[in-house]
Amino acid sequence: MNKLNLSVIPGDGIGKEVVPLTLNVLDTLASVHGGVKFEYEKYPWSCEYYLEHGEMMPKDGMAKLHQSDAIYLGAVGNPQLVPDHISLWGLLIKIRRECEQVVNIRPAQYIKGVKSPLAEPNDFDFVVVRENSEGEYSEVGGRIHSGDDEIAIQNAVFTRKASERTIRYAFDLAVKRSGKVTSATKSNGIVHSMPFWDQVFKEVGTEYPNINIESNHIDALCAFLVSKPHHFDVIVASNLFGDILTDLGAAVMGSIGIAPAANINLNGNYPSMFEPVHGSAPDIIGQGIANPIGQLWTAKMMMDHLGLEELGSLLFKAIKETIGEGIKTKDLGGLSTTEEVIDYINAKILTQA
CATH class of the missing domain: 3.40.718.10 (Isopropylmalate Dehydrogenase)
Incomplete structure (x- = not known):
């Protein structure tokens, strides 16, 4: 036993x-x-x-x-x-x-009997792989001064070790699923951490030649999860982006x-x-x-x-x-x-x- x-x-x-x-x-x-x-x-x-x-x-x-x-x-x-x-x-x-x-894993799929708010859910079935230890949720930062001069600083911390192991987990998962990985990024607005994330994603992706890969900016990706959720298989994201995407995934399913x-x-x-x-x-x-x-x-x-x-x-x-x-x-x-x-x-x- x-x-x-x-x-x-x-x-x-x-x-x-x-x-x-x-x-x-x-x-x-x-x-x-x-x-x-x-x-x-x-x-x-x-x-x-x-x-x-x-x-x-x-x-x-x-x-x-x-x-x-x-x-x-x-x-x-x-x-x-x-x-x-x-x-x-x-x-x-x-x-x-x-x-x-x-690593945090959150699946979302269309389930018959749960009314999705989407007019045409098209039997979507995707999973979000979220970095779960650092990123935007690091504890680095603080406050100084008071009154009109008060300042709050919150530092996002991205290490190669954590980014790579999360991205690699997503690729390994895609091998067992439909063979596609989408990266959530925002490198057109966040000029240090997100280009770094993109670089690691690209490097890991070269080790998986049979996996289809793409990268979407987080704002567009949120829109795509509503307009075409069936397009996605495995989505890999930083701590904050993954958190947001997974609540959206619950919403398109029909209930958190x-x-x-x-x-x-x-x-x-x-x-x-x-x-x-x-x-x-x-x-x-x-x-x-x-x-x-x-x-x-x-x-x-x-x-x-x-x-x-x-x-x-x-x-x-x-x-x-x-x-x-x-x-x-x-x-x-x-x-x-x-x-x-x-x-x-x-x-x-x-x-x-």
Whole structure:
């Protein structure tokens, strides 16, 4: 029996409702597989935890996470209780940085039964590979002076090591998919970091002669994701550009509630982390209508990462069939509760196994 230890952090808001329910789905997957068992270490780290303890996680929190095979995260943040810069940098970004989760992966595809705002979605299926450790989200900078003379400086940091490993990951992913990589740039306006990014992209691209490559300025690329999302396969982007593009990807799908994300550690020294893109949605807490699909899709990505691709495919098939048969939460135009969607997916898995 292959035992996999998962660190489970439900987090804030609807994360506390959705994550425990989706663990039932993981247990169902394990039961039909027969050769794997998931063991859960559950941590209550959240904004409420911060109010009680003065920190988003305990001092030994990272050491505990390092012992797991993967981290399964719900949603972080409740600005009514704790400012976002404290909650995110004290938990989500802290984990990303200290577990060296240097690449962020977010897929987007047309799913039958989810109403896309696009008139002709054309069965798009693309994935954004985002640099996850530096770039525009570096901590380099600061403020000086006050009043009319106050100055804020935020430095974007691009290293060859981080840029190259992200771009190379995108090319390797494209080899397994449709064989096309698009780079997000803005070298006509950002005159140092973006030409550097373009140079690294071009150099890595020469090592993959069978991959079609192109480079689009970020503003045009945003427009293209709306007008022709089916044109794209793998998109590789810096930290900020990737962040923007992935929310846009969720929007063209039809709901941020179904969008997943994976924060990948590449060196094997620390666990990777899997989370939905949506926030904690404090406005719908306790109503039983939170959409569990984003959390389940990221569980599918976690299965793939752990070498359980068969279970990942089984789960995703059940998700798409459930939505296609009209079992959906309110945000997708359905009438089902969170638990009803979970129960239906569980039944689908058992039927298909």
